[in-house]
Amino acid sequence: MIQINQRDPRPIYEQVKDSLRRLVISGAFAPDEKLPSVRDFATQLAINPNTVQRAYRDLEMEGFIYTVAGRGSFAAPLEEVQDIYINSLYKTFDKNVEELLALGESPAQLSERIQKLHGKETQQS
Amino acid sequence: MIQINQRDPRPIYEQVKDSLRRLVISGAFAPDEKLPSVRDFATQLAINPNTVQRAYRDLEMEGFIYTVAGRGSFAAPLEEVQDIYINSLYKTFDKNVEELLALGESPAQLSERIQKLHGKETQQS
Amino acid sequence: MIQINQRDPRPIYEQVKDSLRRLVISGAFAPDEKLPSVRDFATQLAINPNTVQRAYRDLEMEGFIYTVAGRGSFAAPLEEVQDIYINSLYKTFDKNVEELLALGESPAQLSERIQKLHGKETQQS
Amino acid sequence: MIQINQRDPRPIYEQVKDSLRRLVISGAFAPDEKLPSVRDFATQLAINPNTVQRAYRDLEMEGFIYTVAGRGSFAAPLEEVQDIYINSLYKTFDKNVEELLALGESPAQLSERIQKLHGKETQQS
DNA sequence: GTGGTCTAGACCACC
DNA sequence: GTGGTCTAGACCACT
Numbered sequence: 459m460i461q462i463n464q465r466d467p468r469p470i471y472e473q474v475k476d477s478l479r480r481l482v483i484s485g486a487f488a489p490d491e492k493l494p495s496v497r498d499f500a501t502q503l504a505i506n507p508n509t510v511q512r513a514y515r516d517l518e519m520e521g522f523i524y525t526v527a528g529r530g531s532f533a534a535p536l537e538e539v540q541d542i543y544i545n546s547l548y549k550t551f552d553k554n555v556e557e558l559l560a561l562g563e564s565p566a567q568l569s570e571r572i573q574k575l576h577g578k579e580t581q582q583s
Numbered sequence: 584m585i586q587i588n589q590r591d592p593r594p595i596y597e598q599v600k601d602s603l604r605r606l607v608i609s610g611a612f613a614p615d616e617k618l619p620s621v622r623d624f625a626t627q628l629a630i631n632p633n634t635v636q637r638a639y640r641d642l643e644m645e646g647f648i649y650t651v652a653g654r655g656s657f658a659a660p661l662e663e664v665q666d667i668y669i670n671s672l673y674k675t676f677d678k679n680v681e682e683l684l685a686l687g688e689s690p691a692q693l694s695e696r697i698q699k700l701h702g703k704e705t706q707q708s
Numbered sequence: 709m710i711q712i713n714q715r716d717p718r719p720i721y722e723q724v725k726d727s728l729r730r731l732v733i734s735g736a737f738a739p740d741e742k743l744p745s746v747r748d749f750a751t752q753l754a755i756n757p758n759t760v761q762r763a764y765r766d767l768e769m770e771g772f773i774y775t776v777a778g779r780g781s782f783a784a785p786l787e788e789v790q791d792i793y794i795n796s797l798y799k800t801f802d803k804n805v806e807e808l809l810a811l812g813e814s815p816a817q818l819s820e821r822i823q824k825l826h827g828k829e830t831q832q833s
Numbered sequence: 834m835i836q837i838n839q840r841d842p843r844p845i846y847e848q849v850k851d852s853l854r855r856l857v858i859s860g861a862f863a864p865d866e867k868l869p870s871v872r873d874f875a876t877q878l879a880i881n882p883n884t885v886q887r888a889y890r891d892l893e894m895e896g897f898i899y900t901v902a903g904r905g906s907f908a909a910p911l912e913e914v915q916d917i918y919i920n921s922l923y924k925t926f927d928k929n930v931e932e933l934l935a936l937g938e939s940p941a942q943l944s945e946r947i948q949k950l951h952g953k954e955t956q957q958s
Numbered sequence: 959g960t961g962g963t964c965t966a967g968a969c970c971a972c973c
Numbered sequence: 974g975t976g977g978t979c980t981a982g983a984c985c986a987c988t
Contacts, residue, residue, distance in 0.1 A: 464740075464779075465774055465776075465782070466776070467775065467776055467777075469777065469778070470987080470988075471987080471988095483686075505988080506988055508988075509988070512987090540686065543686070544683070544686055547679060547683050548683075548696075550679055551676075551679050551693075551696070552700060554675055554676050554679060555696075555700050556700055556704065558669065558672050558673075558676065559697075559700065559701055561608075561665060561668070561669055561672075565694070565697045565698055565701045568694075569690070569693075569694040569697060571673075571677075571680075572684075572690045572693050572694060575681055579681065579684055579685065594962080595963080596963080596964090615839075615840070621975075622974085622976095630964085630965085631965045631966070632965095633965075633966090634964065636977080637963090637964095639976085644769075650842065650975095651839070651840075651841075651842055651972095651973095651976085652842075652844065652971075652972060652973090652975070652976045653844070653972035653973045653974085653976065654839075654972080654973070655974090655976075656975095657840070719977080719979085720978080720979075721978080721979090745960060746961065746962095747959085747960080756980045756981070757980095757981095757982095758980075758981090759978085759979065759980085761962080762978090764961085765962090775961070776961085776987090777960070777961045777986070777987060778959085778962095778988045779987080779988065780959090780960060781961080793936070794933065794936055794938065797929060797933050797936075798933075801929050801933065802946075802950060804922060804925055804929060805946075805947055806950055806954065807922055808919070808922050808923075808926065809947075809950065809951055809954055810954065811858075811915065811918070811919055811922075815951045818926075818947050819940070819943075819944040819947060821926070821927075822930055822934075822943050823940055825927060825930050826934055829931065829934055829935065844971080844972060844973090845972080845973075846972080846973095880973080881972095881973055883972090883973075884972080884973065959987105961985105961986090962986080963983100963985080963986105964983080964985100965982085965983080966980100966983105967980085967981095968979080968980080969977100969978085969979080969980105970976105970977080970978080971977080971978105972974105972976085972977105973974085
C-alpha cells in the first residue's frame with residue numbers, strides 16, 4: 459500500500475506519517491475505515507512496530523485518524539481531515555507570502571506565479 | 584541582540600542561524616559589517632563557541648555571510664543575500680501552492696488572500 | 709581500510725573525506741552499501757568520532773553518501789557519484805587548460821600529451 | 834599595483850603571492866627588476882609587513898624571485914619562471930587527465946574540449 | 959547501536 | 974585576537 463524509502467534521510471516514522479496522511483486526505487481510506495493494525499502494518503513494511511505506533515500516535519494528535527482502545531485506528535471523516543490539512547497549508551502560505559511581500563515582491567507577481575503553476579497542473583490532467 | 588530558547592526543540596545552532604539570517608537579510612547588519620566574533624557571541628549567548636562556529640560555517644555555505652580566517656566573519660552584500668533568500672521562499676511557495684491547487688483551492692482564492700495580506704501590511708506602514 | 713597521515717598538513721577530516729570519496733567513486737563500496745559507523749571508524753582510525761562525523765556530513769552535502777539517523781551512512785548510487793566527481797574534475801581541467809593556452813601552449817601539444825597518458829593507462833590494463 | 838580583496842576567503846599572504854607570481858610570469862616585472870621593499874609594499878597595501886614577508890619568502894622557495902640580503906628581492910629570469918610555472922600546471926594537468934581517463938572519458942572528448950576552450954580564448958583577443 | 963548535538967578545553971595559523 | 978581543527982566525553986532521538 460505504501461512505500462518506505464530507505465534512502466530518504468527523513469526518519470521512517472515521518473515517511474509513514476506523510477504517506478498515511480496523504481491517503482486519508484485523498485479519500486483512499488474511506489471515512490471511518492479501519493487502518494491496518496500496528497503489528498500487521500509493521501510486518502508488511504518490514505519496520506519496527508514502535509515506528510508505526512509513533513506514526514499513529516502523531517496522526518491522532520493531528521486529527522487525521524482516531525483510535526478506539528481495543529478496536530483499532532480509523533480514518534477521520536474526509537471533510538474534517540481536509541479542513542485540518544488545508545488550514546495548515548494556509549498557515550505556511552500566509553507566513554510565506556508575508557515574507558515575500560515584506561521583501562518587495564508585489565501581489566501581482568505572486569498571482570501571476572500562481573497562474574503559471576495552475577496552468578502546468580491543468581495541463582497534466 | 585538575539586535570544587536562545589533552550590526549550591525550543593530545534594538545535595541551538597539552527598536558532599542562531601535563523602536569527603542571524605534574519606538580521607542580515609533585514610539589513611540590520613550593514614553589508615561587510617563585522618559580525619560578533621565566535622568567542623564573544625558564544626559567551627554573550629551563554630553557549631559553546633563550537634555551536635556558534637557551526638552556525639557561522641553553515642551560513643557561509645549558504646552565502647549569507649563570508650568569513651576570513653584571522654579577521655572575522657562579515658555580512659554579505661544585501662542584494663546577494665536577498666536574492667538567495669527570496670529564491671528559497673519561492674521554492675516553498677511553489678510547493679505550497681501546488682498542494683493547495685491540487686486540493687481544489689482556486690487561483691482566484693489564493694490571489695484574493697494575497698491581496699488581504701498585502702492590505703494588512705501596507706496599513707501597518 | 710584507509711590511512712591517516714598525522715604529518716599531512718591537511719585537516720584530518722579532509723584526509724578521511726578524500727579517502728572515502730575515492731572508495732565510493734571507484735565502486736569499492738557498492739551502491740547503498742553501509743559505511744562503517746561513525747564510532748567504529750573513529751576507533752579504527754584512532755581519531756575522534758566528531759572528526760569522522762564532520763567528514764560524513766560534508767560528503768553527504770557533496771552527494772557522495774547519504775545518511776539516515778539511527779540507521780547509518782550509505783554509499784550513493786555509483787552513477788550519481790561519478791557524475792558529480794567528473795563534473796568537478798572538468799571544472800579544474802578547464803581552468804588548467806585555459807592557463808596553459810594563455811601561456812602559449814598549443815592545443816595540439818595538450819592533445820598529444822593526453823594521448824601519451826592514455827597509452828600508459830591502456831598498457832597497464 | 835596589486836589589489837587585496839578583503840572579502841576573499843583566502844589568507845592575504847596567498848593573495849599577495851598569487852598577484853606577484855602572475856606579475857613575474859607575465860613579464861610585468863622585468864627579469865632581475867627589484868621588487869618593492871617589504872615595508873613599502875606593506876604600507877602601500879595597508880597590510881602587515883609580516884604578511885608581505887611571508888609572501889616573499891614563499892615565492893623565493895618556489896623560485897619565482899630571489900633575495901639578496903641587504904639589497905632586496907628581485908624577479909627571477911622570465912624563462913626560468915615560466916618553466917617552473919608551466920611545469921606545475923602540467924603536473925596538475927596530468928593528474929587530472931589520468932583521473933578523467935580512468936573514469937571512462939575518452940582522449941577525443943578531452944581534445945575536443947580543449948579546442949572549444951581555445952576557440953573562446955582566441956575569440957577574445 | 960546509530961547518527962546528531964552540545965560542552966569544555968586545547969592547539970594552530972593568520973593578522 | 975580571530976577563525977579552524979581536534980579531542981574527550983556526555984545526552985538525545987531513532988531503529
